[in-house]
Amino acid sequence: MIETQAFSKLKPLAESIKQTHLKSLFTDDVNRFEQFHVQTEHLLYDFSKQKIDAEVLQELLNLATESDLQPWIEKLFAGEKINQTEDRAAWHTALRDINNPLPEVAQQWHKMEHLVDLMHSHQLRGFSGNAITDVVNIGVGGSDLGPLMVTYALESDKLPIAPDVHFVSTLDARQLQRLLKRLNPSTTLFIIASKSFTTIDTLSLAETAKEWIEASSPSQESTLRHFIGISTNPTKMSEWGILPQLQLEFWDWVGGRYSLWSAIGLSIAFELGMQGYKDLLAGAHAMDTHFKTTPFEKNIPVLLGLIGIWNTNFLDLTAQAILPYDSRLKYFASYLEQLEMESNGKSTRRDGTATTYRTCPILWGEVGPNAQHAFYQLLHQGTERVMSDFILFTQGQSSSERAKFHQNLNIANCLAQSRALMIGKSSEDLNKNYPGDQVSNTLLVNQLNAFHLGMLVALYEHKVFVQSVVWRINPFDQWGVELGKKLAINILEHIDSHTTEELDTSTAGILNTIWKQQNEN
């Protein structure tokens, strides 16, 4: 990145614009919004509350071109093995090519549809012969967050014939145990969602679930009626005991954090029906088409990514807040935490050298109106410079007067906060002084339904890709998470053998305290 001409031009521009207050950019140019927004049929991206001018924007676009963004986009869509450290493609766009699917993708849709039909016609049966009424998705990371985020967001579109869908991910099993207390084993189905089907978090929970069913079920055969497996590894699924007709597959070219578009989305299809699931894919596909074919200056993921780079690498902002003004997007920030930080939270470039610049900022977020009563204080008067994404939907919950009133209140709050962050307010009393000058994006989406949510998620996926290309890193591996997994196995062995040899004194000290307290209890 730093070798580019655009970079060397952007550096001094940043130094100069840092001295300008964001609000003065608006007072200096009454047409600022016109110049710095993009609108499509489905959404509006307003980046006028960013500290940029026409020259900066042009150089950022040049940076993208100099970084070979267009050829990289083509490699992404062609399914080339751009995840080089794992020698795999990252072909999630092929999962949602709704009109022209790969044969293996279409085949899995067909198998999913069959299961969804059986479920919705109350013909998916447990050991007693009763129809399944509850589905528990056991998965972690991408096998959990995507379906959880989507099913929560679209709960109002849940079909009346759909089962109740629950999510369990934490390996301490407390979530699972709490759920099992109120579920009936004869009518509960578990989805074991694991890309490798070896993840200890998921498989330990699956075993606990299996024991729970076995306590009521008369035979091994009938127990296995309660487990659907979704994995890239059919051999492992069969070894575990998943029945062939209850196995769904995806492929190593689907990254875990991109897997909600694959059969991992089964829980979404159970809730919304296959049509709802396909609407989600269609929305993502529409964003794919936009990303692939739109010139960079009108390309929303490209612009979103470049603005992020501008803020991180030139204006030295350190954190990214995600602020949806819709309670249905409760899990959206958590979803993006994984998508962005697991993808671009890296410091090694594709060529194996270390980066000499910052990459993914710390990202966090919360439903806007709730966050107003939590961390907005820091945004308005803290010492940290932060970039924010405000996400707002045009349509409210319904056309009733009360719904309109609440939606207007919501819109007013969203716009007030981004405006307050921008303009600030001076006061002699420092307690009442608001410096302003905090940048933000606003994404205004027509409505929250499967199609638009698919589009929004795909937008952020491509933003992440754009940034990875400019930073010259591989966003599709996650070697950072491996060390902890290995050490956990090692420490578990120490716990099993009750020894602390070769452990550091901190780890040993904590273990000894735990053992002592356990003995006392």
Place this chain on the structure above:
Amino acid sequence: MKINVFGSNISALVCAGCLAETGNQVTLIGNRDKERSEPGLLKLLDTQLDAGRLEFSTGYDIDADYQILSLEPGNCSEAKLIAKSLAAGTNSNTCLIVRSNFTMGTFKTITELSQKPCIMNPDFASEGRAIVGFMRPDRIIIGSHAPQAIKSFKRLFSPFNRNHNVIIEMSPESAELTKYATNAMLATRISLMNELAQAAEHLGADIEEVRQGLGADQRIGKAYLYAGTGFGGADFEIDLSRIQKIIHDSGSDEGLLKAVSLINEQQKEVLFRKIWQHFNCQLDDKTVAIWGISYKPNSNSLEGAPSLSLIKALLNQGCSLKIFDPMLEANFTIWMRETLPLEQQKRIEICADMYETTEQTDALCVITEWQLFYSPNLETLKANMRTPIILDGRNLYDKQWMEENQFIYYGIGR
């Protein structure tokens, strides 16, 4: 007396036939499509037609003394249209009798529209016993505020009220609610018995023995205490959902009747669960024989029939089916075509003989208590079937007799 009867359902046909038989001149504004599904009805109608006391027509007799509305419970709007036309086109002394089970309040609207003295006279007779139910009723309920009409109604129904007086007079609202309350009570008894049947299986008790002990209590009585595969019948289920709404709208909790419906829906699959468990959740290579499709004997009605739930459940698990019902008619073929995918339809074989149905089958399910099923030839069954398993959805058979003949027997609650 001259009478118009509006409607084509069994209730309308029986009413028209019985009133013609007692010497009245009856015009039936409707059709005879359902006459075959009720025992004795065909003969009753033919006799009255031949005698000239009954005629089928598209228009009503404007001189009639009585107008009887006996439409399907869902036809409230048609009833209102008829009421409106009667207001103008009939003699002023005519009296309007509503026997249909419309939504609560419809009677009041009909009264206003027709501008005639009206009577709410709910039909309590059940299908399969409809003629006897009309001729010798337990009770004749008159819900009306019109004294002249009540007098006139009593005259018309006197042939059916000779042995002892079974007429009960009340307000139209009470009469409407009495009909709903009757079905709600019957449904509740059945679902309770089905729940108790499950408990009986769990405890090793026999629900048949429990039923006899329970029914001997005069406070409870013997009727409607049979555990089985759940109740059916379109009107019954509509009534149950309507009374749930009435109770809900009145501000009360509807929990009890919701549970009654839910238990019933689950009970319709009780035999499926037994087969599923018997074969350890593996049914895709099995062929199952089914005796009885209609929801009750002596009827071809399929509305809400438990057999349909069983058929769907078995087909979805990959079974092949061979079925027999003495009155199986086109309505079953239509149901298959409208409900089942072609691939599933192909796995159903309809047999003309009850024993042929059992050839090369892995289990026999008896769903409807037609009389010809009561005493089957077990030797023939054993010779025909691949495995001698009988699932008795109506507890028709002596369990011991079955077991002595080496049958694996599953009843309900025993």
